[in-house]
Amino acid sequence: MLPLPHLDRVFDYRVPAESDADAQPGVRVRIRFGGRLVDGYLLERVETSDREGTLAWLHKVVSPVQVLTPEIVDLIDTVSERFAGTRADLLRLAIPPRHARVENEAPVQSPPAPIVAPDLRNWSIYEHAMSYADAVRVGRPARAVWNAAPGEDWPRRVAEMAAMVAATGRGALIIVPDHKDLDRVVKVCETLVDPSLVCALAAGLGPAQRYRRWLSVLRGHSRIVVGTRSAAFAPVVNLGFVAVWDDGDDLLSEPRSPYPHTRDIAVHRAHRSGAGFLSGGFARTCEGQLLVESGWAHPLVASRSAIRERSPRVVALADSDFALERDPGAKAARIPGIAFSAARTALQRGDAVLVQVPRRGYVPAVVCQDCRESLRCRRCAGPLELVDDSGVYQCRWCSTSVHTPKCSACGSVRVRAQVVGARRTAEELGRAFPGVPVVTSGGDDVVAEIQPHSALVVCTPGAEPLVEGGYGAALLLDGWALLGRADLRAGEETLRKWMAAAALVKPASAGGAVAVIADAGIPVVQALVRWDPVGFAEHELAERAEVGFPPAVRIAAIDGSHAAVSGMLDVLELPGGAEVLGPVPLPPFARPPSADAGVDEGEIERVLIKVPRQVGLELSRALRVAQAARSARKETSAVRIQVDPLHIG
Structure with a gap:
């Protein structure tokens, strides 16, 4: 290579x-x-x-x-062309390193039990779902974007589709964002088919075990493959079904060159192999909405009556003048009266209460009390945080301890918290509800499941533990921290995180309530209140198309030093309709990992190239040609090229 x-x-x-x-x-x-x-x-x-x-x-x-099948060769060629990368980079992602001892092992395979096609009646609440399942069963290339209803047991629904395909003698591939989801889906799959036919693929397995399982997939011993990001290239024999869960999760975006997104790999794979395709989630991304609006995929959405029956009651901050009269300080309080009331009611019933906080840690961001300037480390200019209640601050970049931080703008030594993390929130709630156990989940200490009992569960998005029967209430705190980010996907990402938490709450008929601490007039909040991810995605995609933002257009980002970016633009032959934006300087945390060590951080620049979607492939080809020309000239200044990057700001 x-x-x-x-x-x-x-x-x-x-x-x-x-x-x-x-x-x-x-x-x-x-x-x-x-x-x-x-x-x-x-x-x-x-x-x-x-x-x-x-x-x-x-x-x-x-x-x-x-180890390299013709289907994977074709997929690698397609993805490398789509994302302006090289085959060598994708081969490293697709095929794990060889482990000679494992390769020489004699495979031990007992005859698996016959697969009985599962009952799909629970899919009937989704319009056109049964027609979709029939098409996948007979091998037609049916494609769908599925919005799971509140409280849905999504691992079982996806496993049922995969088991149905496995019963026909074909293979199924299910891709999830993280190990927590992986364990849930594998557990359900093993109840529907012989466990020997189910294979879990993840990078954390270790070289020998990962290669052993990968070979079992290659040899056709595993009928259902469940994996994280890199499993999108798994050599499933006679592939008949590809599913991606929660395609908006940034864990599905590959951080290594050429930075492909798992959803796009799955789309290309399903399209070229003629397999069924399913992209599922509680919310819907703009990319998923584009698949629907283009006609490539069909929507699978539950009826409004089913959503009303299953969804919790959602209340927002100051959702009426009457609410403001009763709690005048609601807009200023971090945990206003509506949140305390919802939590207190659930705890009195003996239910657990979920508290979602956007940031982990204790106080992950501090500012000057007088001028509100962010406090930075004097050594590396990194952000300071308070790691515990000792009063000692620490730099998040270089871990330097600071006992008395001083504002570089006004010289004040008075400090206030800009963001409160999950651990500090747990302390505050523990004092507010004495005698109630508090569970924290997030970072390196994620709790997978808790027993149903009266408890406060404080977690970061994506680390919500499961509880049998559902939570009695959920408090979605610090909505401003999610919605106020200067990011194109801030609204979309916020709704995805909120819906994932709200889906774990009991329905309103059982007393389930969700309190979202954000202004009720914000479109994202209204989409959560109405449980309308489709309407939000339609509106969001229309707005992006109007101003020319992805995925309505194709965008390529070129990062590097000024000389490298300028040299790249000099040899790049842009297709018609291309618009060049920049260059603009990049902050240190966005610096390309491949940049020259001698380049100052302040010299790193980014150029965005925007083209209509119709000529997106022409832009990728032009980028590959330009990179090849620079490589042939042995240019020493490196550039990073990302086609449709997850974040463009």
């Missing part, structure tokens, strides 16, 4: 007679290139070559196992 862009192509080699039997398409090989031995994959055997001159000999076949 040659990572240099100008060498991202196929090379011909002669196969020696002693390697003829093992040298089959898809095997790992070693070749001599540029005077050194490099790793590669054999793509095809042909009788003759179009290349003039004498061909070099294949050095050796590393392993006779054909």
Whole structure:
């Protein structure tokens, strides 16, 4: 594999007679290139070559196992072209490192029990869901964007679709954001089919176990594959169904070049293989809405009567003049009366109360009491935080301790909290509700499940523990911290996090209530109150199309030093209709990891190139050509290219 862009192509080699039997398409090989031995994959055997001159000999076949299937080759070619990357980068994402001892193990497989197609009656509350299931069952390329109803047992619903496909003899692939979701889906799948047919793939398994499971998928021993981000390339045999849960979660965006999004990989894979496709979540992203509006996928949405029956009562901050009269300080209080009332009522019934806080830690951000300037570290200019109640502040970047921070703007030594984290919130609630146990979940200490009892559960978004029967109430605190971010996806991301928490609450008929601490007039809050993720996604996509923001348009971000970005633009042949925005300086935390060590942080710049979606592929091809030209000239200043980056600000 040659990572240099100008060498991202196929090379011909002669196969020696002693390697003829093992040298089959898809095997790992070693070749001599540029005077050194490099790793590669054999793509095809042909009788003759179009290349003039004498061909070099294949050095050796590393392993006779054909790890690179034709379907994955085609997918890698498609994704590399879509995201302006190289095949070498994607091959590293798609195929785990070889583990020779595991590869030589004799697979032990007992005959699996026959798969009985599960009952799909619980899907009937979603319009067109049964027609979709029938189409997937018979092998038609049905595609859908599914909005799960409040309180839905989504792991079981997705597992039922996968088991239905497995019962027909085809393979199913389910991709989830994190290990917590992975464990839930695997557990349900193993109740529907023989556990030997279910394979969980995740990077945290360790080299040997990960490769062992990956080989079982390659050899067709596993019918249902459940995995995190990298499992999108899993070599599932006779793929019939691809599902992605919660595509708005940033864990599904690959942080390594060429930075593809798992949803887009799944879309391309389903489209090219003719498999069924399902993108599910409680909320809907603009990308999901675009799939629906383009006609590529159909919506699966529950009826309004089913949503009313299942959803909790949602109350917002100051949702009426009457509420303001009763609690005049509601707009200024962090936890106003409506939140305390909802929590107190649930606790008196013996229910657990979920408290969602946007930030983990104790006090993760502090500002000057006098001028409200953010307090920074004098050593590295990183943000200061209060890690506990000791009064000692610490830099979040370099961990330098500061006993008496001083404002660089006005010189004041008076400090106030700008953001309150989950641990400090747990302390405050513990004092407000004495005798009630407080559970915290977030960061490196995520609690998967708690027993149903009267308790306060303080967590960060995505770390909500499950509780049998649901929570009695949920308090969604510090809405301003989520909605006030200078980010294109702030509203979309806020609604996704709120809905994921609200979906864990009992329905209103059982006393379930959600108190969201944000202004009731904000569209995101109204979408939560009405439980209308589809309407919000439609409105959000229309607004982005009006001002030319993704996904209504295709955008490429080029990051690097001023010289590198300028050099890239000089050789880049832009397609018609392209608009160049920038360059603008990037803050230190957004610096490309591949940038030269000698480049000052202040010199890192970003240029955005915006084109209509119709010519998006032309832009990606032009970026690949320009990168190859710079690589061939052995440019030393690196640039990072991201097509449709998750965050553009």
